[in-house]
Amino acid sequence: MTTMTSHILVCGGTGCNSLESTRLVEQFREAVTTLGCSDDTDVVRTGCFGFCGEGPIVKILPDNTVYVRVKPEDAQEIVQSHILLGRKVERLFYKGDGDQALSDKDMEFYKKQKRIALRHCGLIDPEQIDEYIGFEGYEALGKVLTSMTPEEVCTIVKDSGLRGRGGGGFPTGLKWEITNKIPSDQKYIICNADEGDPGAFMDRSILEGDPHCVLEAMAIGGYAIGASHGIIYIRAEYPLAIKRLEIAIAQARSYGLLGTSIFGTNFAFDIEIRYGAGAFVCGEETALIHSVEGKRGEPTKKPPFPSEAGYKGKPTCVNNVETFANIAPIILQGSAWYSAIGTATSKGTKVFALASKVQNVGLVEVPMGTTLREIIFDIGGGIRHHKKFKAVQTGGPSGGVITTADLDTPIDYESLKGIGSMMGSGGMIVMDEDDCMVNIAKFYLDFTQDESCGKCTPCRVGTKRMYEILDRITKGEGTLEDLDRLEQLGRMIKDTALCGLGQTAPNPVLSTMRFFREEYLAHIVDQRCPTGSCKELSKKTYSIDASKCIGCTACARACPVDCIDGKVKKVHVIDEAICIGCNACFTACRFDAVIKP
Amino acid sequence: MIIQSLDDLKAIRDAQKVKVALRSSGDPAPDTIEITVGMDTCGLQAGARDTLRAMMEAIEAHDLHHVRLVKSGCMGHCEAEPTVLVQLPGQSPVLYGHVDSQLGRDIIEHHILGHHVLAEAIVLDTSDHDRRGR
Numbered sequence: 156m157t158t159m160t161s162h163i164l165v166c167g168g169t170g171c172n173s174l175e176s177t178r179l180v181e182q183f184r185e186a187v188t189t190l191g192c193s194d195d196t197d198v199v200r201t202g203c204f205g206f207c208g209e210g211p212i213v214k215i216l217p218d219n220t221v222y223v224r225v226k227p228e229d230a231q232e233i234v235q236s237h238i239l240l241g242r243k244v245e246r247l248f249y250k251g252d253g254d255q256a257l258s259d260k261d262m263e264f265y266k267k268q269k270r271i272a273l274r275h276c277g278l279i280d281p282e283q284i285d286e287y288i289g290f291e292g293y294e295a296l297g298k299v300l301t302s303m304t305p306e307e308v309c310t311i312v313k314d315s316g317l318r319g320r321g322g323g324g325f326p327t328g329l330k331w332e333i334t335n336k337i338p339s340d341q342k343y344i345i346c347n348a349d350e351g352d353p354g355a356f357m358d359r360s361i362l363e364g365d366p367h368c369v370l371e372a373m374a375i376g377g378y379a380i381g382a383s384h385g386i387i388y389i390r391a392e393y394p395l396a397i398k399r400l401e402i403a404i405a406q407a408r409s410y411g412l413l414g415t416s417i418f419g420t421n422f423a424f425d426i427e428i429r430y431g432a433g434a435f436v437c438g439e440e441t442a443l444i445h446s447v448e449g450k451r452g453e454p455t456k457k458p459p460f461p462s463e464a465g466y467k468g469k470p471t472c473v474n475n476v477e478t479f480a481n482i483a484p485i486i487l488q489g490s491a492w493y494s495a496i497g498t499a500t501s502k503g504t505k506v507f508a509l510a511s512k513v514q515n516v517g518l519v520e521v522p523m524g525t526t527l528r529e530i531i532f533d534i535g536g537g538i539r540h541h542k543k544f545k546a547v548q549t550g551g552p553s554g555g556v557i558t559t560a561d562l563d564t565p566i567d568y569e570s571l572k573g574i575g576s577m578m579g580s581g582g583m584i585v586m587d588e589d590d591c592m593v594n595i596a597k598f599y600l601d602f603t604q605d606e607s608c609g610k611c612t613p614c615r616v617g618t619k620r621m622y623e624i625l626d627r628i629t630k631g632e633g634t635l636e637d638l639d640r641l642e643q644l645g646r647m648i649k650d651t652a653l654c655g656l657g658q659t660a661p662n663p664v665l666s667t668m669r670f671f672r673e674e675y676l677a678h679i680v681d682q683r684c685p686t687g688s689c690k691e692l693s694k695k696t697y698s699i700d701a702s703k704c705i706g707c708t709a710c711a712r713a714c715p716v717d718c719i720d721g722k723v724k725k726v727h728v729i730d731e732a733i734c735i736g737c738n739a740c741f742t743a744c745r746f747d748a749v750i751k752p
Numbered sequence: 753m754i755i756q757s758l759d760d761l762k763a764i765r766d767a768q769k770v771k772v773a774l775r776s777s778g779d780p781a782p783d784t785i786e787i788t789v790g791m792d793t794c795g796l797q798a799g800a801r802d803t804l805r806a807m808m809e810a811i812e813a814h815d816l817h818h819v820r821l822v823k824s825g826c827m828g829h830c831e832a833e834p835t836v837l838v839q840l841p842g843q844s845p846v847l848y849g850h851v852d853s854q855l856g857r858d859i860i861e862h863h864i865l866g867h868h869v870l871a872e873a874i875v876l877d878t879s880d881h882d883r884r885g886r
Contacts, residue, residue: 160776160808160821195805197771217777218822241791241823278775288761291769297758411754419756 160195161238163187164214168203168363169356169395175227176200179211182230185383190234202364206264208248208739214277221262222247230286247497264484264515264540267534269496270479271504272320273520276364281399284406287367290381293412299378300418303361308379309335311641312482316502319725321347321438321475322550322579324568324657334380334472335464340384342382343471346373346479347443348389351435352527352551354510355582360518361506362396366403370426372482374413377424385426388443400428415706435606436553439654440473442608451608454658464676475580477506495522497522501567506581509535512542513585524565527557531585542587550579550608551620552599553659554606555666556592569611575666577659591688592676597625599663607656614657617648621664629689633679641668655743684714690736697734697741701726703748713743772810777820785819785864788837789851792826798833799852806853807836810860819864832875838863849875 165171165180180200187193199590204212209223213233220243222233229247236242243376249262266604279286287293301309313328323612334342346369351360362369373385389397404426407413413425429447436442437452444466446452467569485493494502501523507530509517514536514653521530527547532536538544545558547565555576557564564570586595604618621644627633645661652658668675677683680703684692699719701708706724711717718734755761778783789795789804804823804835810820818860829835832849835860848859855873862868869877 159774160804161823164770175769197810217774218824219777219821238823239791240793240825241789242825243864245807283788285768286771289772291765293755293761295763297761301758407754411756418758418761443858 159197161407162216163198164201166204166212167200168360170207174211176211178227179230182227186231186234192238196238199280202276202281203360203518205518206348220477221419223249232235240400264534265364267529268520269504269522270520271484272477272506277654281364281366282402289719292367295483296374297418299375300422304378305335311490315485317481319475320477327478330472331379334470336465337470339470341469342380343466343469344373344376344382344385344386345473347473347475347676348387349431349438351438352582355508355585357506357508357581359393359396361476363399366399367477368483370407371404372479374424375482378422383423386447388431388447392433395434401712403702412729414606437610452607465524498567500569507583509583511584512539512587514539523567526565528562532708535703545586545588545590548584551582552603553662554579555662556670558670589686591684591686592667592674593629594688595665596667597629600625605641605658611653613651614647617644618660619738628678631682632692695731698748698750699727699729700748705746710740710749713739761853783818783841786839788822788824790835791829793822794826794830795833800834800842801855802853803851807856807860810857829875846874847876848873
């Protein structure tokens with residue numbers, strides 16, 4: 156038997172993949188072969204490490220060294236120097252604020268995290284079922300099938316306090332119990348992998364990094380509610396996640412962990428994958444079920460709830476990917492262990508996808524009750540380029556903005572609602588002083604009016620009208636009455652729309668109006684966009700301060716429409732009639748001579 | 753192969769034991785013993801790779817979970833390569849010199865398992881800063 160003395164773990168998630176991590180793995184394999192250490196060095200392609208902003212990530216064990224931004228060309232040097240000679244390649248270390256961090260234990264990014272749902276991401280090879288089993292995989296399923304009744308499974312999940320991670324926050328154990336109690340010859344369990352929020356990638360990373368944990372939990376859920384058939388509804392635009400799921404399902408079948416008489420019992424369960432076309436509304440469970448049935452992805456009124464009449468009219472339980480990822484640890488370690496983590500009403504951990512203006516873009520998992528400040532500033536490393544924090548949007552197009560005033564709120568389902576936003580699926584879009592809040596609201600409304608399925612009028616017409624008003628305001632054509640109209644429309648849509656999409660669509664507008672009303676007023680009354688994001692309003696107002704301009708020509712060279720005139724070493728002038736307000740000259744000038752509106 | 757019982761599952765899990773131990777070493781338990789093998793040019797020239805392999809095999813043979821075997825660069829005692837640093841939790845590190853495969857196995861068996869220091873092979877015992885040499 157050969158003895159492996161080192162493991163080279165390379166992130167194989169979508170983010171790092173797009174930065175050539177596949178070629179990096181090949182280069183590592185080639186390097187260990189040509190340098191003669193392939194018999195004691197294992198090259199493993201894992202799931203996401205979460206530190207996406209600094210990818211591709213490479214981790215060397217057992218000394219636990221993390222390398223960031225590794226290029227395929229670096230593989231040779233790492234093997235030559237680190238694996239063979241034990242000399243770490245310092246130029247590839249993560250350098251936070253000048254500090255050189257060696258292991259992930261020293262990195263602020265990982266210090267405050269607690270990984271339950273992401274426990275195997277970046278640790279195992281997702282395409283090897285044996286590695287998953289090595290890390291206690293499928294033991295929870297074995298335990299459930301051989302020593303527990305379905306009711307006991309429902310109880311332990313209920314007692315753990317686990318709530319739906321897709322955004323709604325409905326207690327998972329209760330959902331299972333309700334579906335369990337409804338008698339039927341056939342029931343279904345569906346995994347909702349239709350992750351649609353802009354900027355959210357938690358579910359994708361779990362499926363890519365640890366697909367077996369979802370399969371195992373679906374089988375446990377199937378046993379608990381009495382279903383023998385599981386369906387994973389995933390959007391077709393997640394090809395890597397789909398590929399890893401297909402591999403995982405085939406491997407589980409070959410071990411008899413899916414199929415008939417699992418673990419020698421009379422429990423039978425199998426899973427199939429259904430693809431979605433990427434419609435946002437199909438994340439809503441009734442719309443999702445219709446889509447799986449081959450019908451239009453449109454929601455229907457509840458009740459009846461899917462637990463009574465869902466897929467093909469049979470009792471159906473729909474759970475989110477991240478919810479499933481929490482199940483096996485709860486079964487193995489008990490409900491008391493899980494419910495000890497988190498706040499009074501929200502137990503366990505939550506995965507967030509940090510995106511936009513934050514330093515460490517990536518995936519983080521923290522206990523419920525962690526404050527936004529800890530997530531954005533301690534784990535996320537603060538705002539990029541030392542800009543000022545302005546707001547964070549949680550809950551995607553259904554949530555609202557949270558400002559500096561609420562940064563210290565310990566987050567859970569209730570507290571986020573209390574400050575006018577919501578948990579949602581866990582996307583966290585961080586905004587800095589350069590972001591115009593009217594423009595942000597317009598972006599989200601553009602998204603929802605486009606994604607509205609069109610079935611109910613409040614959502615179909617209402618979101619469109621709201622978008623048009625916002626568009627007018629960003630062009631400087633808004634009136635003060637528009638603000639009242641937005642508020643009235645928003646409230647009406649919230650009260651009357653059929654499904655969650657419409658009921659929450661006005662939230663980004665209402666919350667930005669509440670916290671940043673002065674920005675709306677600046678657009679309407681002063682005809683001015685304070686951040687310069689709204690191009691129509693920033694037009695005509697860029698100018699050059701003659702006392703500061705030294706005539707370096709940097710601005711003229713940067714201008715895409717050639718509207719800056721001036722000779723070398725002479726004061727330059729902007730032709731306001733041609734200027735499109737793109738801000739390029741402002742960025743180019745090193746003497747603060749360009750005056751931004 | 754079809755898994756028929758929890759025992760079947762455990763058999764697969766056991767086959768992964770060594771891999772899991774190394775993979776989990778990024779998160780060491782408080783009682784983890786760390787053994788560092790100097791693997792720089794001087795160490796390699798003197799046979800550090802064989803030493804490392806022999807020690808790894810000994811760790812596996814004795815089924816030791818709490819030992820972490822790490823490679824490092826030159827530890828500054830080039831005259832005594834290959835060098836091996838043993839660090840038991842709560843104790844001062846001990847540096848052994850001229851560690852060949854046999855001595856590597858002896859360190860595991862006597863120092864780690866038997867808590868008996870191999871005094872004659874010590875280059876540097878940091879507990880009394882007494883340089884004994886060999």
